[in-house]
Structures are given as structure tokens and as C-alpha cells.
Amino acid sequence: MPTTETALASAEAHSAHNYHPLPVVVASADGAWMTDVEGRRYLDMLAGYSALNFGHGNRRLIDAAKAQLERVTLTSRAFHHDRFADFCAGLADLCGMEMVLPMNTGAEAVETAVKTARKWGYRVKGVPDGMAKIIVAAGNFHGRTTTIVSFSTDSEARADFGPYTPGFEIVPYGDLTALGEAMTENTVAVLMEPIQGEAGVLVPPPGYLAGVREMTRERNVLFIADEIQSGLGRTGRTFACEHEGVVPDMYVLGKALGGGVVPVSAVVSSAAVLGVFRAGEHGSTFGGNPLACAVALEVIAMLRTGEFQQRATELGDHLHHELGLLAGGGPVTAVRGRGLWAGVDIAPALGTGREISEKLMDRGVLVKDTHGSTIRIAPPLVITKEDLDWGLDQLRGVLRG
Template identity: 65%
Template sequence: MTAPALTSHLAANYHPLPVVLASGEGSWMTDVAGTRYLDLLAGYSALNFGHRHPALVAAAHAQLDRLTLTSRAFDHDLLEAFANRLARLVGMDLVLPMNTGAEAVETAIKAARKWGYDVKGVAPEQATIVVADGNFHGRTTTIISFSTDDDARRGFGPYTPGFRVVPYGDAAALAEAVDETTVAVLLEPIQGEGGVIIPPADYLPAVRALCDERDVLLVLDEIQSGLGRTGTTLAADLVGVRPDLVTLGKALGGGIVPVSAVVGRHDVLGVLTAGTHGSTFGGNPLACAVGLAVVAQLETGEHQRRAAELGTHLRARLDALVADGSLVATRTAGLWAGIDLAPERGTGRALSERLLARRVLVKDTHGQTVRLAPPLTIAQDDLDWGLDQLVDALH
């Protein structure tokens, strides 16, 4: 069989919008032809502080002149400081730094299983973890084993056992799935990839109470929802819930380098000892320099407050589009929204392309839904201009 002629040497695992970007600053990006676009996606929340935030870029530049990698065979002068300040920011004990969000989730799964065997006393090889349908925790082999997204899962078996999938937002169904083998419940407090799906306000508190009652860990994936996006440091803060482990990523690297971490209780992460888990690049000096600068941005609470205030404005404008029939539904949490289109207004992809033509960058998900996640630093005038283009694109 003759191979098809190649027009590109790039593997086609994404379907990007037809724009080639060359530079960015703040909430704006410029393509190779010099056209400027308003970024209302912010790298799926990796760019919470916008493109090339001066303090984050300065921290990266300064570190590039000193030290970029030691491996974890040696300590470096920023590692403890990064762990201490990140733990303090989220109010937890220990930090295990990694690189990508999927790595952080894999790390949390390993830690939960080890805790289950060493501390809870689950029989060897029998640990189970309860997860929710509609989840998105990454695309590694283990993670897609409990995905309900056919595109992510189909064709990649055999799948990793040990997971039970229950309906998202249904605490009763979750309770029925927990038994003596259950070591953890792994959830997104808000399902970002699913379209900014927000569970009932009493859901996470009920899950927290269940986990306490059954001696089960609550692991929250805040890779998209965390670090200011929802108007709070963690989305779980909105309902007063404290997880046993939380995974962080995306915004932790400031849109400059991949940085992720699992933050949690001492008695849980403490089950991992030398040789049981690791990463050559996890917690590298450059990552820690940028991560420390990100933590410094969040320690003041300014970005969280701004996300909450602009989020109220965003919600009011989107609610008006639901009221006039332009949208079927909208869901907002801080400066984060999922908007649903009626089929007669086209698909989410089509709306994204219409907005691209109006110099606004967004991304669709699951057919009729588009996500909005502007940088937390966006000016209100820019946000309103982008929403004006959304109104125009819907009519």
C-alpha cells in the first residue's frame, strides 16, 4: 500500500481553528499576517495571567541565567520554597511537583492506591477509585480507561481496571459505588472540558461527608478550575470543601513552562518514598521559579477578587443572551463559562469559526457548547468587546 503524500509532518491529534499565531501580550494575540485577536480561551486556563505577564516572564528570564535543571538526584535552592508557598496557598501539608496535568492525576491515583494498601488495609491489587461520567483528567492509558468520551477511549484498550464510573452530581449514586475496596473518589469540582458543568451546591459537601464516613480519600482535579479561575483559589472553596489531595497544573506554569503538582495531606502523600515515584523534570529550577511567581500573584487575592467581579459581569451578559433566545443555556463560575447553542444556530465549532472571523478566539466542546475562559487580567472593555462580537456572531 502506498503511503499518502504528506503536506505536513505534524501528527493530526488536534483539529485547530485556521489561524497561525506568532505573538501575544496580555489578552491579545497576533497571527503571522499581523492580525490581532482577543484570547477568550487562555490556553484552557493555562494563561490565567495572560500572555507574557511581566512578573512571570521576568522570573523565567532570571532563572534561565542561573540554573534550569538538576534532576531530583539533587536539591536546588527554589524547591523547598516552591513547595512551602504552594502548600500554604492552598492550605495543605505536602507538595509533590510534576510537569503536566495528566502526570499529576496519575500521581494522585498512585498515591491513593498506596495509601489504600498501606494505611486503610485494602487487600492487595483490589483498590478501586470512584469517578464521574463526563470526566476529563487527561489522555494517558490509565486515565482514558475511565473516560466516557468515546473519542478519547476508543481503540486504545486493553484498559486499566480499578475504576467505577457514576453519574456526575449524583451523591447517592456515588455512595452506592463505594465499598470496602474503595480508596478514593476522584472528581473535578467543575467539569471544564465537559462544558463548564457545575454540580449542585450540596454535591461536593455531601461527597466530602461520605468520604469521611467511609474512610475514603477525596481527590479533586483542579487543573482547569484552580488558581483563581472561579473567583477563589480553588473551585472547592466556593462550597467550603477541603480535599485530601488536589491536582494543580495549567496556570501553575504561567503559560511559560509545564508545571503541575499534587498537594495534600501529609499522611497520604507521605506513603510515597524514594523510588516509588518520580520525574526527571518535576520541580526543576525553571518550573519552580515560574511557579513561585504564579503563587506570588495569587497570594494577594487580587486575581481571585477580579475574577469574581468580572465573572458577575460576564454572567449578566450571558444570561441576557439566554433570555432573548440567542443561547439555550449558560453556566458560569467566576471568569469561566460554558454556553450552549440551539442546533439551528449551528455547532460550537461553527460559532468558534464565526468568532475567529471577528478576531475572537474561543474553542468548542461536545457539539453545541463553547467555553469562555478569558485571562483573569483582561480589561473589562476588552471583555465587553469580545462579548459584543459573540452577540453579533449569534445573529
């Protein structure tokens, strides 16, 4: 096994520098804890950006994957397999929808949602060919494909990747007036994160999502909720939209759907929307493969118990109470979030988000910074209250200097 030093040097030399990870080299993990190649343990307070909602090495998910590995792992969509129908039916039912289009990664699912909305606009709404518009929010993060970065407002994600894909209009997040003014007869969809994760765990104003739902329904526009990070238990509900009693026309799911075991994503909607596709118009060799379906079926079963949503609610209330005590003119200037998910803004005088993350790493806690001064806290939903409190103690220690 390599040492931390040799592993970091090799990664620096041989991998593209499209990430700037913390200098820790993980060798194993269990629950909410990770162990590096030197045997040091770290509390995972990021959970793979919510891909690990159910913890590292979750026994139910590992057992489901192992059992499927012994049977069949891939057929491609050229053939049916015996887990596919159950997965699609189960996920559709969990979402209160009718149809599922499975993919692999979150970005693929967002691309699928964009194609679906455009095709629906042309075939069902009657938008003139090539004129479909999709409205998105400033500060969004939906992935990094060339189409998706075309409607990003993050210069790091967007710069030098043009020419950009047309057909998108950006409005301020949380501003219903601006949204209404941007809609035209050619608007086919509004694509939003119910909570903007990469932007710093931004929660929209109360009533915003309900307003988006009402406005899109009135104007025959699809409301697409990107719940890749916010969904599947993270905020204390199965979907973050539920906090405002909102059901969108389409869910975009990923990350936790694969339980941190395999990449699984999906677009879930009605038959009236997803029914616009015909054979050959969209696809994926690995999308909906037997291994992915087996793991995702276990994720669906776990979510049906309500256990993880309840844990996120109770521990999330505790997390936000404790973080709230740190905010207000001191080392923490603001705290945002919902459930077991928080964005913590650090006073610039104390250090950047990266510097605070490095200091926490030295104390055995792993988080990640975003947008300079913000750190994100999103532990696996299986974390114990004792471990969560220990992690918060380490944060207090860093903030005290």
C-alpha cells in the same frame, strides 16, 4: 516568517492530527491579545484552557523565568536545588496542606494522584493488594494517558486505546446517592473535577461537593479534587472547592501553576497521604526543576494578593449577567459556569460550536468548542472590562447572523 497558508499546510502534512485547531497561526501575544503571522489581532477568550490565567507575557512571570534561566534550569531530582524547598513549602501553604509532589503536566499529576491513592489504600487503609477502587464521574476529563482514558466516558478519547486499566467505577456527576451506593470497603478515593471543564463547564448541584466531602470522610476514602482547570483563581476563589467551603484530601494542580510559561503540575496533600512514598517509587526527571519552581513561586506570590480572584469574581459576575441575557429560547439555549469561565450552548439551528468559533475568529475573537454545540469562554484574568465587552459584542453579532 511563514504565511498562514504555508504554516497550516506544513502542519497538516507533518504533524499528527490529534488536534483540530482553528486556522489561525499565532506569532506573538500580550495580556489578553494574540497577533497572527499576518499581523491580525485576536482577543484570547480561551487562555490556554486556563493555563494563561495571568495573561500572555505576564511581566512578573517572564522576569522570574529570565532570572532563573541565567542561573540553573535543571538538576533532576538526583540533587537538591535552591528553589525546590521554597516552592514546595509555598504551594503547600497556599493549599492549606503539608506536602507537595511536583510533576510537569496535568495528566502526570492525575496519574500521580491515582498511584498515591492506591498506595495509601494498601499501606494505610488496609485494602487487600490489587483490590483498590477509585470512583470517578461520568463526563470527566482528567487527561489522555492510557490509564486515564480507561475511566473516560468520551468515546473520542477512549476508543481504540484498550486494553483498559481496571480499578475504576464511574457514577453520574452530581448524584450523591449513586456515589454512596458505589462505595465499598475497597474504595480508596473519589476523584472529581469541582467543575467539569471539558464536559461544557458543568457546575454540580449546590451541596454536592460538601456531600462528597462528608461521605468520603465518614467512609475513610480520599477526596481528590482535580483543580487543574478550575483552580488558581479561575472561578473567583483560589480553588473552586472553596465555593462550598470544602477542603479535599488532595489537590491536583497544573496549567495556571506554570503561568503559561513552563509546564508545572503537582499533587498537594497531607504528610499522612503523600508520606506513603519511598525513594524510587515515583518520579520525574523534570518535575520540580529550578525553572518550573521559579515561575510557580511567582504564581503563588501573585495569588496571595487576592487580586486575580477578585477580578475573576467581578468580571465573572458581569460575564454571566451578559450571557444570561442571551439565554432562554433564543440562539443560546443554556449558560453555565462560575467566575471568568462559561460554557455556552448554541441552538443547533444556528450552527455547531465549531462553526460559531470560526465565525468569532473572523471577528477577532478566539474561543473553542466542545461536545458539538458548546463554546467555552475563559479569558485571561487580566482582561479589561472594555475588552471583555468587545468580545461579547462580537458574540452577539455572530448570534444575530
